[in-house]
Amino acid sequence: MKKLLFLIPLFLLAYDVNLTNLLVKPKSYVRDFYLTEFMKETNSSSLAFKAYHALYKKRMKHLKILSKFDFFKPMYQCVNPSINDIKNINIACILDNGLWLSSMAKLSPEDLSYLYSKLPEGKEKEAVWAFLNHNYSKIFKNRDLGYYFILNYPNKVIDQEINDFSPFYDKYFHLFVKSAVKHDLPKIQISLNKIPYKRFCDKTKWWLFINALSLGDEKRAVKILKSVEKKKSKHFFWLWRLTKKDKYLDKLLNNPRVDFYTLYAHEEKNIPFDIRHKVVYDTIKNPKYIQTDPWDVLKFWDEFRKRRDLYKFAKELDSQKSEALKALVLDKAHHFRVNYFITPKMYSDQNKSFQAFVYAIARQESRFIPASVSSSYALGTMQIMPFLVRAMKGDVFGQFDYNQNVRLGVKHLKWLFSKLHNPLMVAYAYNGGIGFVKRRVIPVFKYKGKYEPFLSMEKVLFDESREYGKKVLANYVIYSYIFGEKNVTLHELLGKTKK
Structure with missing residues (x-):
């Protein structure tokens, strides 16, 4: 069999990546990221499909990449049909949720009638009937x-x-x-x-x-x-807010783990948290795993799940090259009762408040692991999507380096602040996109009111963004304190004076 190496795009070879090598790597989001990039660049439909077939998770976006080849276009249309082509789609696609209800609602009466006549009895047909007759x-x-x-x-x-x-x-x-x-x-x-x-x-x-x-x-x-x-901290927080009883406040104050709710309670009583940010003493020259190597990080996670002697494991990672990994191990070793907010040398700014926000985002996105790859292929410390890396003229394959990734993350954050100004809204936008914030958050978000802005925060539409905003704000307050900006508090950020 001929080797496939000569068929691989040259830009991939510079990173020692080829399909043959990728296929023997462990199934993971890291491998899927590289396979996806290969699919985007190859001109061979057979190699693209081979890469697709090897994916750990096969999703619509991968089929969209394959759809650049004529042979695969019908497959993509089936999972993402256009309302303009409704009569050309195999009806089985509709039964596989190929046509969203929001798309169905936009169909003309003629197209709805056509669908109704073709669909078998079931929820899809009843949905079409509801839209056709405006009767729900x-x-x-x-x-x-x-x-x-x-x-x-x-x-x-x-x-x-x-x-x-x-x-x-x-x-x-x-x-x-x-x-x-x-x-x-x-x-x-x-x-x-x-x-x-x-x-x-x-x-x-x-x-x-x-x-x-x-x-x-x-x-x-x-x-x-x-x-x-x-009951969790959010339950005790709301019971305290609604009943004004100290016993619920005490539950928050006695919780050693810092989060949005416990931090707010500690601010209320001016009680500081125990925060530790130095974890590395560089006693190991060649640590077991290097945090800038995505394949090494995969091996780390595999061992982390199995290890029982966590303190010993942490000592094996006592190096600047594995600082973020050691912090994770110590966190679990202490049963998440000690608050580690490490400060790796990744970014400095005269504006310490902004520097703190950058660290707040990085902690939440990746816990400072440079070689992080998410299930959606967000990359690096700041978890930047490949399309955004390219839009900012960055190198997609250079995102496992603190300098490159953080530079682009900072650039994006500065742009978001220029549009939104508010740290909480910027956090939501970093996670869910600025369009989501402008359309679905800002118009309904309230600062004034008996339960606000806390109730608005609990009702943010996207589950991930809802919790993300709270966590980033808490991180922001803590890193502001670490970097010397002691006036940044949750009370101030949430507009206590606006009520």
Whole structure:
């Protein structure tokens, strides 16, 4: 068999990457990243498909890359059909959720009638009937159809009173409640506020609590929170805010782990946290794993999951070359009761407040591991997407180096601050995109009000962005303190003086 090396693009060879070598690497997001880059550059459809077939996770974006070859275009159309080509699509695609409800809602009556005539009985056909007749009364009388709509099309037109939620009382019900609350469907929310809450799991109770609070039903909100079995800092925070009782504040103050809620409580009482930022003493010249090598980092994670003698493992990583890895090991060794906020030499700025924000983002994105690759192929310390690296004229394959990656991350953050100004909004935008923040966060976010801005923070639309914003703000306050900006607090950032 001929070697494949000569068929690989030259720019990849500079990084000692070729398909033959990649195929023997462990299945991982790191390998998928390199395979994806190979698929983008190769002119061979057979090699591109071979790379696709080897992917750890096969997703729509990979099929989109393959669709540059005519042979694979129908395959991509099936999972991402255009509403303009509805009559040319195999109807099986619709049954595999190939056509989103939001796209279905835009179809003409003629196309909806065509779909209705072709689809077999089931939730998809009933969805088409609802759009065709502008009648959504049947949606929540059927479990499958109800979940189909509330999770994929939580639009105002489907909002209605619901007298019987029993078809939805299952492990997915918290998703139903969350979707109704986040998308502000008032009739459904009022209906949800009448159902008994004690029977549900803690996840469902949390969203029933947010629902009650959104409706101003403070008494019910407190009762729901008290019924939560495994209370976390967010539960104690809200019980403290709503009841003003010190016993809930004490729960936060006695929690050694810093997070958004516990930090706010410590600020309230002016009690500092125990923060440690020096973990390396450079006793090891050649550490077991190098944090700038993505394949080394994979091996580290594999051993990290298996090791029991974590303190010994940490000593094996006592080097600047593996500082971030050692911090992770120590974190677990102390059962996450010690707060490590390391300060690797990756960026310095005369504006210490901005420097602190850069470190806050980096900690949340990668815990300062330079060779990090996410499931979406965000790269490096600052977890920058390849398309954004290219847009900023960066080198995609150079992102496992602190200097290159942090430089681009800083450039992007400065641009976001020039548009949004507010650190919390910048954090949301870094995670979910500036378009998401401008369309879905800023228009509904409130600073004034009895429960604000905390309630607005709990209702941010994207789950990941919602928690990300809280974590980055907490990181920002701590790193501001570390770098000498002691006036940056959660109270100040959240506009305490605006109320």
